[in-house]
Amino acid sequence: MDGSMRCVLILILLLPVRVGAAEPIPVSVQTLKELAIHPQVEAPATVVSLNHSQVGAKITATIDELAVQVGDKVRKGDLLVRLDCTDYRIRQRQTDAALAGSKAQLRLAEYRLQRARALAKSSNVSEELLVQREVELTALKAEIRARDAALAGASEDVARCELRAPFDGVVVKRMGQTGELAAPGKGLVELQDVDSIEVSAQVPGAQAVHLAGSPDIQFRDDGDHYPLRLRAVIAVRDPRARTQEVRLQFSGTRALPGTAGRVLWRDDQPYVAADLVVRRNGLLGLFLAEGEVARFHPLPAAQEGRPARVDLPPDTPVIVAGRVNVVDGSTIRRQ
Structure with a gap:
C-alpha cells in the first residue's frame, strides 16, 4: 500500500471521532443569591x-341606673350600672347586729367560765357545770365565726350593687334598661378593650x-x-x-x-423565577454549573409557570442563558 492510500485510510478512521466530539455549550452563570426572589x-x-366582656350582675336586683351609653370610653373602676341595694343593705345591718349580740354573749360566757374555774378550785361548783361553761364558750366562738362569714357575704352583696368597668375600654352595647330586674349571669353592658x-x-x-x-x-x-x-x-x-x-x-x-x-x-426562603425552571425526563428543576459540566438539580415542589423555592447555598452557580440547550452531564463553556 502506497503512502497516499495509507493517509486516506487514516483520515477515514479519524472521521467518526471528529464528528462525535461534542463542542462545549456556551452558557452564562449567576449565583443563586443574585437570582433569588422572595415572593x-x-x-x-x-x-x-x-378583653371583650359582657359585664353582668352577680345578684338579683332591680336596675336603678345605667351610667354609660354606647360609645362611651371608660376607665377601669368606672361605674357602669347601679342596682337597687335596699334589701341587701338591710340584710347587712341585720347580720352586723347579730354579730354584735354574739360578741356580747361571748364576753359573758368568758366571765362565767372564769368564775366557774375559780369556784372549782375550792370545790364549790360541780364538774358538770364547769364543762357546761366551757361548751357554751366554744359554741359562741363558732357562732361568731359563722356570723363573721355571713357579714362578709352580705357586705360583698352590697358591693355588687355597683357594676364597675374591669378594664379600660369602650361600651359597645347596652343589654339592660332602668327598672328591669337583673339576675346573675345576665349581661348588662358589653365592654371592649x-x-x-x-x-x-x-x-x-x-x-x-x-x-x-x-x-x-x-x-x-x-x-x-x-x-x-x-x-x-x-x-x-x-x-x-x-x-x-x-x-x-x-x-x-x-x-x-x-x-x-x-x-x-x-417569604424568608429563596425562590427562582418561573422561566429559570426547566423540565428534564418529566422532572422540573435547575441546571447548575459544576466546573465545566452542567448538572440537573430537581425541584420536587416546583410547579410549571410559578416561582420555585430553592434549598441551596446562596453561592450556588445557576445556568441562566443556554439552559434549554443542555442536559445533565453536558460540557459547558462559561461566557
Missing part, C-alpha cells in the same frame, strides 16, 4: 381585642414556620398598611383548612378592633 405571601386576618389588641391570621401550615423569619410583616386594610411583629404561632393545625393561627402585635400605628384585612409578608 409576597398573604393570609386573611382580623384585629381582635384581648381597644388598647390591648392584636392580629389573628390563618396561615397555611407550610408557610407558618417561614413567617417567623420574615423581617417585614404588615397588616393591610383598604389600602392602609400597619407594621406588625410576630408574637406566637399556635401549635395546633386546623385539619379542614390546613391552616395554623398566628398572633401578631402592632409595632406602630394600629387598626381598630374588628377590622378585617390581610397579613402580608415576604
Whole structure:
C-alpha cells in the first residue's frame, strides 16, 4: 500500500471521532443569591381585642341606673350600672347586729367560765357545770365565726350593687334598661378593650414556620398598611383548612378592633423565577454549573409557570442563558 492510500485510510478512521466530539455549550452563570426572589405571601386576618366582656350582675336586683351609653370610653373602676341595694343593705345591718349580740354573749360566757374555774378550785361548783361553761364558750366562738362569714357575704352583696368597668375600654352595647330586674349571669353592658389588641391570621401550615423569619410583616386594610411583629404561632393545625393561627402585635400605628384585612409578608426562603425552571425526563428543576459540566438539580415542589423555592447555598452557580440547550452531564463553556 502506497503512502497516499495509507493517509486516506487514516483520515477515514479519524472521521467518526471528529464528528462525535461534542463542542462545549456556551452558557452564562449567576449565583443563586443574585437570582433569588422572595415572593409576597398573604393570609386573611382580623384585629381582635384581648378583653371583650359582657359585664353582668352577680345578684338579683332591680336596675336603678345605667351610667354609660354606647360609645362611651371608660376607665377601669368606672361605674357602669347601679342596682337597687335596699334589701341587701338591710340584710347587712341585720347580720352586723347579730354579730354584735354574739360578741356580747361571748364576753359573758368568758366571765362565767372564769368564775366557774375559780369556784372549782375550792370545790364549790360541780364538774358538770364547769364543762357546761366551757361548751357554751366554744359554741359562741363558732357562732361568731359563722356570723363573721355571713357579714362578709352580705357586705360583698352590697358591693355588687355597683357594676364597675374591669378594664379600660369602650361600651359597645347596652343589654339592660332602668327598672328591669337583673339576675346573675345576665349581661348588662358589653365592654371592649381597644388598647390591648392584636392580629389573628390563618396561615397555611407550610408557610407558618417561614413567617417567623420574615423581617417585614404588615397588616393591610383598604389600602392602609400597619407594621406588625410576630408574637406566637399556635401549635395546633386546623385539619379542614390546613391552616395554623398566628398572633401578631402592632409595632406602630394600629387598626381598630374588628377590622378585617390581610397579613402580608415576604417569604424568608429563596425562590427562582418561573422561566429559570426547566423540565428534564418529566422532572422540573435547575441546571447548575459544576466546573465545566452542567448538572440537573430537581425541584420536587416546583410547579410549571410559578416561582420555585430553592434549598441551596446562596453561592450556588445557576445556568441562566443556554439552559434549554443542555442536559445533565453536558460540557459547558462559561461566557
